[in-house]
Amino acid sequence: MTTELNRRRFLSAGASIAGAVAMAPLLSACGGGSHQKTGANTSSGLKAALPAFLSSTALTPDIASVTGGADAATDPGFLSYPAAPAATVSGPPGKGGSYTAVTPLWGTVPQPGNSFYQAMNKALGVNLTMKPADGNNYHTIVPTMTAAKKLPDWINLPAWWNPNFNTGELARTQFADLTPHLSGDNVKKYPNLAALPTGAWQTGVWGDKLYGIPCFATTFPGPGGVFHRRDLLESHGITNAQVKSPADLMNLGKELTDAKRGVWAFDDVWTYLYPSFGAPVKWKVDNGKLVHLFETQEFLEALDWHYRLATSGYMHPDALAGDGANQGTRFYAGKVLIAGGGLGAWNLADYQSGVAADPNYRRGAFDILTADGKSTPVAYMGAPSSMISYLNADLKPDQIAELLAVANYLAAPYGSAEYTMTNFGVEGVHHNRVNGVPTFTDEGKKNVQATTFPFLSSSSSVISNPGGDVVTKDYSAWQAANVKALVKPPFWAMNYSMPQDIATAEAAQAVNDTIIDCYHGKKKVSDVQAAVSTWKSGQGARLKRWMTENVLDKYGAGQ
């Protein structure tokens, strides 16, 4: 409290805006202010908040899960779809309440009030108004909602934007505390939720209380991959086994680039390749001391490699111009053969788009590379669920229970009746069975294929691409080949909230923008070093001090 009073240097600073002076007497009246509770979860508090795990009687996958190190395992793969999906929930879970939900959507927004929404509302027994918002602008939309205090009843907040949204603080003040409903054995009322992995629930815990429902939980939170056009590389006689190190990768540049035909070997790869140089994702702990990515030698080596790539002529000019939006088009058209990307891209829709452009289309990804091509590959795991949905604190306990019952329906496992409904809609309307697998009708492509409900709650990820078995097989094989490389980075899955200025320091916009310019060949490595040293002397030092004092020293580095 005293520190806050001291921080009111405003009046002594001598500023003289009439309004502020008029407000001065009020200042002493409202001493509380917004004291943010910052820091991470305690291990005992976390344990008390987490739901119990009850494995469900799931289907036996066609491609069994392979376990790796560090609690990681590949997602189970399915090549078939049950002919008669079994129900896991009896009757509509809702009691007729009316709610609104906001989710991010990367793609075409379905028509409001469409046949699928209506069918889902009937199945769910609630009147749920879905408001999917443009995923590319989601991080600017949510803050306006927050400021206006108009958060919907149910909202999805992607974890990678937690610093932007100040999610920890939002949870404390705006979101419903789900601990009494879900912690420990309480979750057993919702068997499908209880079947979600415990690690995924951890991403929804803030200040020792459970707020978030994990979506798309996975035991293979891979960091993404360096993708390639497997069909075209194989026609050059290139296979994964030949590419072990960044040097090997660079050698492909000369062989594959044919600028006269408009073909370049590379699109952007930085985000998915720099950890292969041995650089940490953000932090590493060295003799109990924090070392930031920007301070490491490996980071500079990665930068140097990427700068050479950008200036080598092996990268597509549009990629160098920063046009990420058309990356997919370039890849499908065979204008670029190697491109970094999130693993979510390895799916049926991608396959269909690719085949539409080139019948031989086949996506592949290099195995995790290592700097020297010899040592054990390492890939740092991402959050076990990067999509978390929250309920509004204004909801009454029975409304929360109603929505959790809906969440339980949505989290039904692969192949169940509820899963079929949520992901493929009504048979005969939104999908038909073609060779036994659900295949979208036009109505389904319009309104169901654009993922909406699973952003509120969904079962653990499986690899399933009805009608595109080659995708399922390729992706499962890649996961199996790389699952051993997965390692938890420091502070993995630890939710800590930080003050705004520290969050700004962590975002390190100026450095990150210079990095982008560097791997696009517009700025030199030395420019990045200069930006880093500016950052380090101010923001970076404060960030490290804060992280050390408030997270590392108090809660450890997780792992």
Next chain:
Amino acid sequence: MSTARSERRASPTRLSRRIRLRRDKSLLLMTIPAVVLLLVFNYAPLFGLVTAFQSYDPLVGVWHSDWVGLDQFQALFGDPLFWESMKNTLYLSCVQLVLFFPIPIALALLLNSVLSERMRNFIQSVLYLPHFFSWVLALTIFQQMLGGAGLLNQFLRQHGIGTWDIMTDPHTFALLVTSQAIWKEAGWGIIVFLAALSAINTELYEAAAADGAGRWRRMWHITLPGLRGVVMLMLVLRLGNALSVGFEQFLIQRTAVGHDAADVLDTFSFYYGIAAGNYSYGAAAGLFKSLVSLLLLWGANRLAHAFGEDGLYRK
């Protein structure tokens, strides 16, 4: 003019307030809606500027947020992105001043020399039109003409010349936005200059012509001096607005060219203030911009006075 002014109450003596109030009651009543709207949406936000001295937290509101003094400004001045957007703003302002500003004057002179009235009217109507387009529309038109999939590149591709996507090139962005601004606003800009031209006494030209002054001499000695006042005024306004180079235009194109080239002070406030949930930071940037703008306006006006012109207000 004096008749218009004294038309109503001829008596020059001051009436008592009460009598005037009764007399002007309905007039005052008429101004109330506008005054209320301005108080709410223009004056109340002025007091909202105190958030710039806070660490404003929307969850607790302006009354309960912590005061941080000048911390926001300190952070702002240490932020390379802020200086980047400042640099962009000033640079674009200069480019626009040099490339945009003379065009409406030249167009007005040119149009004024067209003899056929019908032709003049037609040209004027066409030139004013883009002013009424929204930025979304104007930029969509630009995209369809010059963009990667637009007409220009369509032509280049068909003729085997490499493509040139000027809409996403950060290096030429200053030229791009200036040409957009010229396309949309230069036509409208001629309206004041045309009025000033029409106010020049025709007899002056006649007399000069009689004295043997040619076309160019007449322009130099009569037309241009006649435009001087309004040119100075527009210049004052432009300089006073040097930090406002447009907002929607940059907001829409930011993703295409990247923030490095497209962030100006106004978009900085939006992206690093509202969109990042860092309201006080954005408010501080806004306040800084307003203060500098007022200074610039004042300075430009002083400059106009020094040249013996009225500027925005007289001495």
Next chain:
Amino acid sequence: MTNTLSIGRGKRTRNAVTAPPRSARTARPPWQEPPTTIGQAAKGLTLGGVLAVVLVPLWIIVVTSFSTPGAVNRAGGMVIWPDGLTVEAYRAMLDNPTVLTALLVSLGITGVGTAVSMVVSILCAYGLSRPRSLGHRFILLLLVVTMFVGGGLIPTFLVVTGLGGYDQWWALILPSAVSVFNILVLRAFYSETSAELIDAARMDGAGDWRILWSVVLPTSRAVTAVIALFYGVGYWNSFFNVMLYMPTDSQKWPLQYVLLTYVNRGNGMPGSVNSGFGSTHAQTAPLSLQMAVVVLTLVPLVVVYPFIQKHLRTGVLTGAIKG
């Protein structure tokens, strides 16, 4: 600052309003030397070029919106010369509830907004136009200050949302309902309205409301039309306030925001077939459909503009603009 208050009353204003511009001049005055051929050619070329820069893109967009898919394919994109015409794109557009809803929303906002703005502005302008009325200098000052000093984006956003404006129609209208500039233009005209007429009306016992309605308004139709156009265009064109105040409620989006989202940003239109995660830019709605939406946003302007453009030309605004 007091001198600022003389906006619209200066010598130039009178010139612009009372003395007609030299638009009556058509023939070359005798003292002017005959034009040279080169000069004429250069002038013609320049003006022709300027006109083309404005008109040709519009032409191309209209042609493309009416083109058949075959014509678009043959042209490889935008169509310059008509080559197979159809109204299919317009039919598809009007079948799409998104565009239709947006059109209604835009018309509604523009209609209601313009009406509110005009009532408020006309009242205020007249209220301030009578010389020596009580407090008019102070109120005028209150108005003019807002032209130069403002809270800026964030404080305004906080005030509007603080009043509960998020997801509300009024948030798209009231914050921008008053344009001080427009009020000053109106006021400059009302100050000029013939004193004799007003005096006569007053003799007949007419109050200020009556005078405004039956004397001042009928004599200032031109300026009323122009100001209404300004307000109307402002409402019709706005999209940023939508982005701030109702970004998730796609059923409340006006046409400009639909244009931004589905044409400019190239997102798939609701109800069109989804092309998959992250690759929507590859297969957007057909070009003709997009161009039809562009044309649709132009239509109201094209309808209204011919009625108002002559007022724009006759120097209606010049006085106040100079102020």
